[in-house]
Amino acid sequence: MALLQVNDIHVYYGSIHAVKGVSFEVNQGEVVTLIGANGAGKSTVLNTISGLLHPRTGSVVFEDKDLKGVQPHKVVEHGLAQVPEGRRIFLQMSVEENLEMGAFTQPGSTVEPGIADVYERFPRLKERRKQIAGTLSGGEQQMLAMGRALMSKPKLLMLDEPSMGLAPILVEQIFDIIKELHAAGTTILLVEQNAQAALAVADRAYVMETGKITLSGTGAELMASDEVQKAYLGG
Amino acid sequence: MSFLNNVITGISLGSIYAIIALGYTMVYGIAKMLNFAHGDVIMVGAYVCFFATGSFGLHPVAGVLLAMVVCTILGTVIEGLAYKPLRQAPSLAVLITAIGVSWFLQNSAQLLWGAAPKVFTPVVSGGLSIFGGQLNISYVTILTVVSCLVIMVLLSAFIGKGKMGKAMRACSEDKGAAQLMGINVNSTISMTFAIGSALAAIAGVLMCSAYPTLMPTTGSLPGIKAFTAAVFGGIGSVPGAFVGGLLLGIIEIFAKAYISTDLSDAIVFLALIIVLLVKPSGLLGKYVPEKV
Ligand SMILES: Nc1ncnc2c1ncn2[C@@H]1O[C@H](COP(=O)(O)OP(=O)(O)OP(=O)(O)O)[C@@H](O)[C@H]1O
Ligand SMILES: [Mg+2]
Numbered sequence: 001m002a003l004l005q006v007n008d009i010h011v012y013y014g015s016i017h018a019v020k021g022v023s024f025e026v027n028q029g030e031v032v033t034l035i036g037a038n039g040a041g042k043s044t045v046l047n048t049i050s051g052l053l054h055p056r057t058g059s060v061v062f063e064d065k066d067l068k069g070v071q072p073h074k075v076v077e078h079g080l081a082q083v084p085e086g087r088r089i090f091l092q093m094s095v096e097e098n099l100e101m102g103a104f105t106q107p108g109s110t111v112e113p114g115i116a117d118v119y120e121r122f123p124r125l126k127e128r129r130k131q132i133a134g135t136l137s138g139g140e141q142q143m144l145a146m147g148r149a150l151m152s153k154p155k156l157l158m159l160d161e162p163s164m165g166l167a168p169i170l171v172e173q174i175f176d177i178i179k180e181l182h183a184a185g186t187t188i189l190l191v192e193q194n195a196q197a198a199l200a201v202a203d204r205a206y207v208m209e210t211g212k213i214t215l216s217g218t219g220a221e222l223m224a225s226d227e228v229q230k231a232y233l234g235g
Numbered sequence: 236m237s238f239l240n241n242v243i244t245g246i247s248l249g250s251i252y253a254i255i256a257l258g259y260t261m262v263y264g265i266a267k268m269l270n271f272a273h274g275d276v277i278m279v280g281a282y283v284c285f286f287a288t289g290s291f292g293l294h295p296v297a298g299v300l301l302a303m304v305v306c307t308i309l310g311t312v313i314e315g316l317a318y319k320p321l322r323q324a325p326s327l328a329v330l331i332t333a334i335g336v337s338w339f340l341q342n343s344a345q346l347l348w349g350a351a352p353k354v355f356t357p358v359v360s361g362g363l364s365i366f367g368g369q370l371n372i373s374y375v376t377i378l379t380v381v382s383c384l385v386i387m388v389l390l391s392a393f394i395g396k397g398k399m400g401k402a403m404r405a406c407s408e409d410k411g412a413a414q415l416m417g418i419n420v421n422s423t424i425s426m427t428f429a430i431g432s433a434l435a436a437i438a439g440v441l442m443c444s445a446y447p448t449l450m451p452t453t454g455s456l457p458g459i460k461a462f463t464a465a466v467f468g469g470i471g472s473v474p475g476a477f478v479g480g481l482l483l484g485i486i487e488i489f490a491k492a493y494i495s496t497d498l499s500d501a502i503v504f505l506a507l508i509i510v511l512l513v514k515p516s517g518l519l520g521k522y523v524p525e526k527v
Binding site for chain 1: 408409414417418
């Protein structure tokens with residue numbers, strides 16, 4: 001049984017039909033990537049899984065539990081964390097306060113050790129623990145957003161375009177972190193426009209186009225496929 | 236001595252504005268709306284205390300506590316019934332609703348308690364007389380200033396260090412991201428209204444102790460002035476409400492004493508306009524740029 005199962009979801013913004021029957025699954029321990037161009041509906045899918053949006057039909061099943069009607073703040077308690085597009089850290093709060101917010105659903109006694117774990121993974125954040133998050137560089141903000149999501153000890157970590165707007169060297173760093181998290185056993189659903197880098201780290205991948213999944217396969221298969229080469233890898 | 240007297244009166248009035256302004260600024264910070272009914276919650280708090288101590292003979296402390304309980308419930312009910320359904324609505328619709336709630340409270344008060352002014356009995360009486368009687372400070376004044384300081388300290392600690400206080404700040408910045416952290420945005424907003432309304436009850440009792448005329452419209456002008464104080468200090472900022480409230484009280488009393496009683500309100504609003512021209516976000520309002 002898959003950890004996460006998305007079954008034929010249709011999601012609308014008013015009358016705009018943004019996601020048109022998407023199905024996929026993520027198994028325990030996998031890195032699965034969802035790639036596609038601007039406006040394909042990738043963020044809409046993640047926000048539907050997080051409960052911020054509701055599918056008109058179809059279902060999201062996590063660990064055999066249908067998340068229908070589960071409020072977004074409860075979804076976190078089920079073990080799903082999302083690093084949203086554009087990071088959306090709390091810019092006026094300190095680095096450490098951002099991490100504390102990530103642990104909002106966790107018992108008080110686990111917050112300190114959780115923060116220590118994040119600092120171990122992201123030493124830069126430790127140096128800047130008292131700094132206001134809005135004054136961090138873009139790369140540091142992305143690390144904070146990822147650290148903040150890890151604070152809830154998620155069973156599934158969803159990342160929405162973590163490399164967006166970052167310099168190549170930082171993009172590389174972010175993907176290294178994804179590999180490390182994968183090696184440590186974290187299950188990851190990665191949304192990316194950077195198909196090259198995403199396919200390289202992914203066990204499996206899905207390609208989305210205008211609200212539908214048009215291709216799927218292992219990372220290596222998609223990397224080699226003509227369609228992907230043409231549309232996303234400039235090959 | 237009259238100068239010193241004016242300073243003290245100004246600080247005392249300013250403390251009342253500051254306590255009221257906290258309610259405006261916290262609610263604005265999190266719900267991004269102007270709760271124009273806030274001033275009328277003050278009036279309800281004063282009436283509750285008036286009847287509790289006058290008609291039922293409760294101790295003033297019990298009267299204040301009862302007023303706080305009633306206002307807390309009132310504030311959360313108003314939020315749940317009137318504002319919550321409008322969370323996605325345009326801000327103009329919310330503003331009009333808030334004005335409607337304000338009228339509803341004023342008219343209900345008139346229906347229940349009549350339009351005739353009641354004479355409020357101060358919760359404490361007497362005062363200090365120093366410098367051979369040249370300077371008189373009433374205990375109400377002292378109580379008001381001390382209450383304001385205590386409230387500021389406690390509230391700052393709660394918002395700065397408390398888990399729910401931090402959640403309030405997170406919600407005020409980004410509700411979607413706060414939800415992704417597992418924060419229940421609706422109950423956080425409710426809590427903010429509850430705190431603001433409990434403070435409104437305290438402000439109502441203190442205000443009517445200093446200016447003992449109580450009628451259904453008692454809350455409206457102080458409400459608007461406290462709102463001005465909140466904007467003055469930087470809407471959304473808790474220290475801003477404190478500073479804005481105090482300054483506004485002092486400016487008002489000085490304008491009354493040295494310029495003109497009739498023009499004092501005009502001068503207060505002139506000061507607001509000048510501050511906003513120089514610093515559009517208010518004295519302590521801050522703007523943090525977003526980095527990419
Ligand atoms: N709040 C909204 N209201 C109306 N339409 C929206 C809204 N958000 C997204 N859409 C539309 O839904 C479609 C899918 O958007 P979505 O943000 O999911 O795309 P995406 O694949 O994440 O794109 P990107 O890579 O640019 O982030 C787009 O056509 C977009 O215009
Ligand atoms: Mg997107």
